[in-house]
Amino acid sequence: MAKLHxxxxxxxxxxxxxxxxxxxxxxxxxxxxxxxxxxxxxxxxDCGACSITLDGRLVCACLMLxxxxxxxxxxxxxxxxxxxxxxxxxxxxxxxxxxxxxxxTPGVLVAAKALLEHNPDPSETEVRYWLAGNLCRCTGxxxxxxxxxxxxxxxxxxxx
Amino acid sequence: xxETSNKWIGQNTIRPDGADxxxxxxxxxxxxxxxxxxxxxxxxxxxxxxVIRSIDTSKAAAHPGVKAVVTAADIVDFPVDTPVPxxxxxxxxxxxxxxxxxxxxFHGHPVAAVAATxxxxxxxxCELIEVDYExxxxxxxxxxxIKPDAxxxxxxxxxxxxxxxxxxxxxHKKGDIDEGFAQADVIVERSFTTxxxxxxxxxxxxxxxxxxxxxxxxxxxxxxxxxxxxxxxxLLTGLSQxxxxxxxxEIGGGFGGKTIIYLEPLATMLSKKSGRPVxxxxxxxxxxxxxxxxxxxxxTVKIGATKDGQIVAAEGTYYLQAGALPGSPIRGxxxxxxxxxxxxxxxxxxxxxxxxxxKVAAYRAPGAPIGAFSVECVLDEVxxxxxxxxxxxxxxxxxxxxxxxxxxxxxxxxxxxETVEAAxxxxxxxxxxxxxxxxxxxxxxxxxxxxxxxxxxxxxxDGNVVVTTGHPDIGGSRAAIANITxxxxxxxxxxVSVLIGDTATIGYSNLTGGSRVLFASAMVVxxxxxxxxxxxxxxxxxxxxxxxxAVVWEDGAARPAGDNAGKFPPLSLAEIAEQAxxxxxxxxxxxxxxxxxxxxxxxxxxxxxxxxxxxxxVRVVRYTAFQDVxxxxxxxxxxxxxxxxxxxxxxxxxxxxxxxxxxxxxxxxGFLDYRMPVCSxxxxxxxxxxxxxxxxxxxxxxxxxxxxxxxxxAAIRNAVYDALGIRFYSLPMSPPKVxxxxxxxxxxx
Numbered sequence: 001m002a003k004l005h006x007x008x009x010x011x012x013x014x015x016x017x018x019x020x021x022x023x024x025x026x027x028x029x030x031x032x033x034x035x036x037x038x039x040x041x042x043x044x045x046d047c048g049a050c051s052i053t054l055d056g057r058l059v060c061a062c063l064m065l066x067x068x069x070x071x072x073x074x075x076x077x078x079x080x081x082x083x084x085x086x087x088x089x090x091x092x093x094x095x096x097x098x099x100x101x102x103x104x105t106p107g108v109l110v111a112a113k114a115l116l117e118h119n120p121d122p123s124e125t126e127v128r129y130w131l132a133g134n135l136c137r138c139t140g141x142x143x144x145x146x147x148x149x150x151x152x153x154x155x156x157x158x159x160x
Numbered sequence: 161x162x163e164t165s166n167k168w169i170g171q172n173t174i175r176p177d178g179a180d181x182x183x184x185x186x187x188x189x190x191x192x193x194x195x196x197x198x199x200x201x202x203x204x205x206x207x208x209x210x211v212i213r214s215i216d217t218s219k220a221a222a223h224p225g226v227k228a229v230v231t232a233a234d235i236v237d238f239p240v241d242t243p244v245p246x247x248x249x250x251x252x253x254x255x256x257x258x259x260x261x262x263x264x265x266f267h268g269h270p271v272a273a274v275a276a277t278x279x280x281x282x283x284x285x286c287e288l289i290e291v292d293y294e295x296x297x298x299x300x301x302x303x304x305x306i307k308p309d310a311x312x313x314x315x316x317x318x319x320x321x322x323x324x325x326x327x328x329x330x331x332h333k334k335g336d337i338d339e340g341f342a343q344a345d346v347i348v349e350r351s352f353t354t355x356x357x358x359x360x361x362x363x364x365x366x367x368x369x370x371x372x373x374x375x376x377x378x379x380x381x382x383x384x385x386x387x388x389x390x391x392x393x394x395l396l397t398g399l400s401q402x403x404x405x406x407x408x409x410e411i412g413g414g415f416g417g418k419t420i421i422y423l424e425p426l427a428t429m430l431s432k433k434s435g436r437p438v439x440x441x442x443x444x445x446x447x448x449x450x451x452x453x454x455x456x457x458x459x460t461v462k463i464g465a466t467k468d469g470q471i472v473a474a475e476g477t478y479y480l481q482a483g484a485l486p487g488s489p490i491r492g493x494x495x496x497x498x499x500x501x502x503x504x505x506x507x508x509x510x511x512x513x514x515x516x517x518x519k520v521a522a523y524r525a526p527g528a529p530i531g532a533f534s535v536e537c538v539l540d541e542v543x544x545x546x547x548x549x550x551x552x553x554x555x556x557x558x559x560x561x562x563x564x565x566x567x568x569x570x571x572x573x574x575x576x577x578e579t580v581e582a583a584x585x586x587x588x589x590x591x592x593x594x595x596x597x598x599x600x601x602x603x604x605x606x607x608x609x610x611x612x613x614x615x616x617x618x619x620x621x622d623g624n625v626v627v628t629t630g631h632p633d634i635g636g637s638r639a640a641i642a643n644i645t646x647x648x649x650x651x652x653x654x655x656v657s658v659l660i661g662d663t664a665t666i667g668y669s670n671l672t673g674g675s676r677v678l679f680a681s682a683m684v685v686x687x688x689x690x691x692x693x694x695x696x697x698x699x700x701x702x703x704x705x706x707x708x709x710a711v712v713w714e715d716g717a718a719r720p721a722g723d724n725a726g727k728f729p730p731l732s733l734a735e736i737a738e739q740a741x742x743x744x745x746x747x748x749x750x751x752x753x754x755x756x757x758x759x760x761x762x763x764x765x766x767x768x769x770x771x772x773x774x775x776x777x778v779r780v781v782r783y784t785a786f787q788d789v790x791x792x793x794x795x796x797x798x799x800x801x802x803x804x805x806x807x808x809x810x811x812x813x814x815x816x817x818x819x820x821x822x823x824x825x826x827x828x829x830g831f832l833d834y835r836m837p838v839c840s841x842x843x844x845x846x847x848x849x850x851x852x853x854x855x856x857x858x859x860x861x862x863x864x865x866x867x868x869x870x871x872x873x874a875a876i877r878n879a880v881y882d883a884l885g886i887r888f889y890s891l892p893m894s895p896p897k898v899x900x901x902x903x904x905x906x907x908x909x
Contacts, residue, residue, distance in 0.1 A: 036191040037184015039412070041362040042444040046831035049362055077184035090182040094174045097796030100635035100804065102181035103188055103363045103412025125840075132840040135831060137360045137413050138635060139800055140807030141839045 008069040011079025019066040026050045026061035037077035037106045048134035051107035052076045058114040077106035089151045098147035100138035108134045112148045168643040168653045172796040175639035176658045189366035189382035189409040190441045200430045200440040201282035203272040205264030208516040208824030209298035219288040225281035227434035231272045232259045234429045240316045253485035257519045265484030267825045268449030275430035275438045298516040298824045305515040313514045327486035328512035334566040340473025340505025344464025348541045351460045352534045353890040355817035358453035363412020369427035370437035377404045382411040384418045385671035390663045396425035407662040408632045416522030417452045448829035454523035455480040455488045461534040471557045473505040483519035488512045492527025495567035497535045499605035501557045506566035525606040525866035536602035536874030555580045575788030575852035576762035583764045588784045596771045598883025603764045604870025608863035609674025610755035614667030615684035618748035623734025628661040630669025631677045636797030648689045650716035667752040675863025680755040686858045691749035699743040700731045757856025761867035763787040767875040776898035784846040790854045790862025802868040803845040809872025811837045
């Protein structure tokens with residue numbers, strides 16, 4: 001079977017890759033593109049560890065065919081910090097101990113960033129429902145939710 | 161920041177591995193690749209119980225792209241009649257768990273493994289392996305496995321002189337149980353069941369193994385112990401330990417489930433046979449079918465108390481599922497069950513029951529939540545019968561320093577009563593409740609552990625510090641070690657780099673398990689750092705040409721001990737490091753110990769639930785956990801352990817369970833159907849850390865990671881009773897069961 005040629009943009013960089021028709025975006029990110037920050041926790045869209053954005057929309061990379069990336073813009077955890085300057089969410093997660101093992105963290109951060117772009121002033125309930133697709137088995141979510149709310153507040157203040 | 165004015169123990173510092181973890185750079189088990197790497201896949205039994213008559217791998221081996229095939233014939237056999245203990249495991253069972261030998265014992269049991277140039281080809285080749293099975297009757301649940309005519313899994317296991325699925329027993333006795341019950345005014349006896357639940361780590365098991373032509377073997381995998389990986393892989397493959405370098409990848413959750421191995425010996429043999437590095441990654445479905453979980457249980461607990469609330473006798477009987485091979489956590493269930501209480505007469509028994517399901521693995525305080533669930537539910541009924549506040553009943557009977565526990569030890573300094581008192585005084589306990597809401601309380605105990613630990617503390621040439629320890633960091637232990645080292649040296653914690661060594665670079669260190677890591681590693685890191693400080697003082701003495709005894713280390717610098725020592729400006733760590741070669745060479749120290757003095761952990765929890773009586777959903781709406789944490793070296797990660805344990809307990813109580821179909825297959829082997837708590841299911845989880853330092857530890861550390869999962873099961877169940885007036889005796893209290901109980905209250909029992 002001939003491989004497909006895909007032209008896309010990943011974390012702002014023009015990117016081309018070859019993939020099998022059946023390969024998922026997660027397969028290609030983690031394989032040939034060596035962007036292993038997106039994790040495979042389930043392969044069925046239930047855990048959110050592979051959360052990325054596709055043209056600004058939050059998706060599970062394991063549920064998207066790699067070929068669907070053609071002509072689109074993809075952002076992954078690797079594109080979240082600007083150089084050595086962490087995104088405020090990344091910094092807040094460190095300050096507030098909002099991660100333990102850290103395997104869900106990339107997906108949670110990508111999802112939380114997408115939330116704050118849609119809604120800069122979410123309630124606790126809105127944060128909890130937005131992140132309901134990102135499983136974390138270590139933290140009980142308490143510190144994650146607090147870190148997202150605190151970051152949102154800080155970013156709102158900074159924007160004023 | 162003035163580096164001399166800070167005290168780091170008790171500070172929420174930034175973890176050393178943090179930046180890598182928030183940027184996606186941290187390398188977990190499945191993130192590694194090697195040149196020439198090929199992929200391994202496991203063929204698993206389609207039957208829950210079957211004799212393996214023969215395996216023909218010839219078609220698979222001939223399939224284009226296949227580089228190696230292994231079966232049980234390639235794994236070292238450990239005869240069933242000779243125990244080979246390794247920690248709490250036995251290699252007789254480990255060798256049969258990683259690859260079915262005489263029989264396939266559960267659906268999903270590995271039967272063969274293939275390595276090929278792609279994952280897809282390896283999976284295709286697995287389908288070409290021909291296995292001739294003789295399918296046998298099977299037993300999944302405890303009640304089916306202990307019936308007189310139950311299918312016997314292992315003909316070499318006998319109980320009371322007959323072949324049996326009861327593979328082991330354990331008994332704790334204190335006082336005279338009959339005399340005790342004779343004194344009781346109130347006796348409550350109830351039976352309970354809990355379902356098996358999975359640890360639910362987000363990272364599936366994975367490894368990458370390279371066996372070089374000279375036999376030198378590198379294992380990259382995530383586990384709760386690189387030395388466990390090395391030891392078990394060596395025993396199962398016949399390699400020597402010195403030929404294996406086991407590198408601990410970052411671990412994406414374990415909770416006990418990664419204290420044993422599954423893939424490493426298979427990948428090692430596939431690599432040896434193919435001459436190529438082999439990577440293996442389990443799917444989530446494989447994780448559910450063939451790893452973990454912890455036991456389901458059947459138990460009966462009877463407690464007797466006098467009118468004034470003195471517990472005079474307690475009896476517990478626990479049957480725990482071991483899975484297909486012996487080894488359920490009956491010690492945790494029968495041993496921890498009554499430990500929070502000073503009871504004169506106790507009889508606690510555990511039975512280890514094998515059945516045709518995956519072999520259980522440790523899960524956070526293994527067995528203890530099961531033990532506590534029944535006891536804490538019965539205590540709630542005893543309190544009700546006595547018309548006594550449930551926390552007052554617990555306080556009145558609280559074990560304290562000097563109490564002899566039924567499982568053996570005499571308790572040293574410990575803070576159980578303090579957790580109950582703190583709960584009783586907390587505003588949560590008196591807060592008003594709404595409609596369909598209820599409040600429950602429960603307590604719990606976990607042993608905690610010490611054991612082997614190694615550390616190396618090195619001073620860099622530019623006067624900073626690198627600490628290497630040997631326990632995988634599962635939830636922030638590196639951050640706590642940085643705090644301790646910085647505190648002892650009197651320097652900023654950011655000057656301390658903390659790493660986890662591999663089996664070739666650091667001395668033997670026991671598993672990350674038993675809530676031992678900070679207790680044990682802080683001990684060896686403290687001793688190493690103290691030796692380093694002694695050396696630093698000696699070097700300063702040399703520079704000043706005074707007696708080493710006349711030098712002290714204070715606020716990050718060597719100083720003359722007093723005016724008699726002479727007048728010299730302080731010498732900082734950097735200044736001494738700069739002159740290290742001239743004063744005697746590199747500065748560093750390593751300490752290896754079998755640590756002792758880990759004392760048990762106690763907790764008391766308050767839980768509020770609200771029941772949606774239309775759809776049967778129980779929601780936890782408020783939760784406060786009180787725990788004797790010894791010393792919170794890094795409070796954020798101590799709170800995190802408490803919150804995480806509570807969340808897992810909530811899942812266990814309300815939703816999580818293995819469901820089997822009529823063919824003996826797990827019917828819900830995925831996160832959609834195995835329902836772990838998601839963010840919108842939970843409230844904030846409040847924590848109250850009570851610091852009663854462990855006097856046997858230099859920083860007062862007491863293990864904190866496991867006891868938080870012990871009280872929630874009963875706290876939630878008692879809260880549901882308070883809300884609905886219905887007592888559940890079986891978990892989980894999932895919506896279908898709650899609806900059934902609301903329609904027919906006796907069904908809950």
